[in-house]
Amino acid sequence: MxxxxxxxxxxxxxxxxxxxxxxxxxIGWYGLVSPVSSARDAARLDRQAAxxxxxxxxxxxxSIRARPNANAAVAVSxxxxxxxxxxxxxxxxxxxxxxxxxxxxxxxxSGRFSLVFEQxxxxxxxxxxxxxxxxxxxxxxxxxxxxxxxGRVRATVELSGGAxx
Numbered sequence: 001m002x003x004x005x006x007x008x009x010x011x012x013x014x015x016x017x018x019x020x021x022x023x024x025x026x027i028g029w030y031g032l033v034s035p036v037s038s039a040r041d042a043a044r045l046d047r048q049a050a051x052x053x054x055x056x057x058x059x060x061x062x063s064i065r066a067r068p069n070a071n072a073a074v075a076v077s078x079x080x081x082x083x084x085x086x087x088x089x090x091x092x093x094x095x096x097x098x099x100x101x102x103x104x105x106x107x108x109x110s111g112r113f114s115l116v117f118e119q120x121x122x123x124x125x126x127x128x129x130x131x132x133x134x135x136x137x138x139x140x141x142x143x144x145x146x147x148x149x150x151g152r153v154r155a156t157v158e159l160s161g162g163a164x165x
Contacts, residue, residue: 082136084111087161090136091115098128107158112141114158122153129157137161 005013082090088105092115095102100120107113117125122145132138138161148154 082161084161087111087136087138088113091132091138091159091161094131094136095128098131099124100128112158112160114156117153117155117157119148119152120155121151125153125155125157132159132161 008016088111092102092105095115095117100117102115103118104116105113106116125145129140129143133140138159140157141160142158143155145153145155
């Protein structure tokens with residue numbers, strides 16, 4: 001190999017050296033620099049996405065911690081935490097103002113109670129339930145609905161809310 005190299009002219013040696021150097025540069029670029037650069041860019045994007053997700057989770061955690069007792073009913077209009085009795089009173093008042101006739105009110109210990117409606121319009125019933133959850137901060141724990149005829153339903157709704165729950 002040495003004799004072959006020695007037999008080449010200076011121009012041929014320069015061309016072969018330049019080709020070898022170019023080959024080393026291409027292998028270095030496409031084999032090392034480009035993959036490392038791509039991996040670094042991908043890691044930067046992953047880190048940025050993770051930082052945004054962490055920020056979102058921290059904001060959600062802070063908003064959850066800032067809430068009053070998570071089980072307590074909160075009147076959205078005033079922001080005040082309702083006691084168990086005040087919650088029950090407000091729920092029954094909302095039912096009556098929605099045009100629902102309460103047949104029975106059962107329970108009442110620690111903010112949990114059931115309301116029974118014998119002949120309720122389903123639209124009014126669902127409107128009232130959304131009012132209880134969205135405006136009063138109550139929670140529908142359980143519900144059963146049966147047809148009562150004439151487009152009416154018989155419903156039993158178990159609720160929880162108030163500072164006692």
